[in-house]
Amino acid sequence: MATWITICDTCKRADWPGPAEGAPEPPGARLAALVEAAAEGTPVRTRRTSCLMGCDHGCNVAVQAGGKLCYTLGRFEPTEEAAEAIVAWAALHAESASGQVPYKLWPQPVKGHFVTRHPPLPEES
Template sequence: MATWITICDTCKREGHPGPAEGADLPGARLAALVEQAAEGTPLRTRRIACLMGCDHGCNVAVQARAKLCYTLGRFDPTPEAAQAIVAWGLLHAESASGQVPYKLWPAPVKGHFVTRHPPLPEEE
């Protein structure tokens, strides 16, 4: 059962100058850094055009089947942020429920949690 980090690659930060495309977007820069930080780990990454969390950009979602799923945001596209996202993702992957004790959270993710979603029911 894979743990996925989904990164919004179209996220802009407040005050980002005008329209931007491609690698110039803060979300695209964060996505590249997260992908790089996740290399060699069991985590899987993917990009999506929008997580609809524009007030909280740059956004990522950490998800796995039958576990709590989380959206984190308000990141700057830095290597430190990407490494912390991946470190927290690894803790999520190791947890049976997806819940990670606060004392284990890497400092750069504290204050960045936006939402938590319960797992979908197994039965219809």
């Protein structure tokens, strides 16, 4: 089963000037584009959503796969370095049977960005 990165493309940060005419797109949309580009050619899949309801942690992503631990990460700057680290960590999640990735393997730019961890849903019988 594929590991997915779901990126909030409406995430805003305190320094974003708002949706004024000529203002840049929201930081979440910029991060989404960077994550999508970084994921090209990897086994990780991406999708966008309008809101992950993590506004206090602006620039949020969720990393999920069936039968595995799922994670929400936030407080990212929309940079190539952050996007590449998110994808690298998600690739490690994909390789893990449980979704748990040993801390020593985490790319430095994701450390300190984990917001939540959710257990996998129970299998239906």
